[in-house]
Amino acid sequence: MKRVIVIGLGIFGFNIAKELFENGFEVIAVDKNREAIQRIRDFATKAVLADGTDKEIMDLIGIQEEDLAIISFGEDLAASTLITLHLKQMGVKTIIVKAPSEDHALILERVGATEVIIPEKxxxxxxxxxxxxxxxxxxxxxxxxxxxxxxxxxxxxxxxxxxxxxxxxxxxxxxxxxxxxxxxxxxxxxxxxxxxxxxxxxxxxxxxxxxxxxx
Missing domain, CATH: 3.30.70.1450 (Regulator of K+ conductance, C-terminal domain)
Structure with missing residues (x-):
């Protein structure tokens, strides 16, 4: 089963991580919010308290090319863009990013997102x-x-x-x-x-x- 890295554990990120974990995926959940990490502990293979925009942290997690990455940062376009760029540089082939608008989606695709989800749309x-x-x-x-x-x-x-x-x-x-x-x-x-x-x-x-x- 493919390993999934979920970065950002708001409502969308938490639920996608939980759903994937309950369906047998190996899920690595990452967020800098301690409460978010506490909530996800029972629904992830590994919960990492860290800033996902820090490339060194991504290196320490050991993200591999075949991993599937899901980025969920709501309105924070800067964070989503930076993480997408880092993952692209690391060779990750599948990068799915949540975006709040079509304009944000276009930017994320330009820096390497393979799929952009606009949940409200x-x-x-x-x-x-x-x-x-x-x-x-x-x-x-x-x-x-x-x-x-x-x-x-x-x-x-x-x-x-x-x-x-x-x-x-x-x-x-x-x-x-x-x-x-x-x-x-x-x-x-x-x-x-x-x-x-x-x-x-x-x-x-x-x-x-x-x-x-x-x-």
């Missing part, structure tokens, strides 16, 4: 998506147009086969999996004869505007 997009398309349970954007979405099938779909529904012809979408909501069992690439039942969710691939037409 992502939550807003997900909420708007849920309000606009209540049947969309979850989604993963693939490009500006295409996405993979998990949707609750409309009542009119129940008891019908995927072939009968002609989803490719009518909606220009592909059903790539079916998930049983109760058991979480997944049937990958279901055949045209697969009959959709109550309590199942469809995982579909298609354009955002086409998926929204399924109501």
């Amino acid at each position: 992502e939550v807003a997009a997900k909420l708007a998506k849920g309000l606009r398309s209540p049947n969309v349970l979850d989604y993963l954007p693939l490009s500006d147009d295409y996405m993979i979405s998990e949707i609750a099938p409309p009542t009119s779909f129940l008891g019908k086969s995927i072939g009968e529904l002609q989803l490719r012809g009518k909606y220009h979408i592909e059903v790539i999996a079916v998930r049983d909501i109760l058991t979480d069992r997944i049937s990958m690439v279901p055949a045209a004869g697969y009959v959709i039942k109550d309590g199942e969710a469809l995982v579909v691939l298609g354009k955002d505007k086409d998926i929204e037409k399924i109501n």
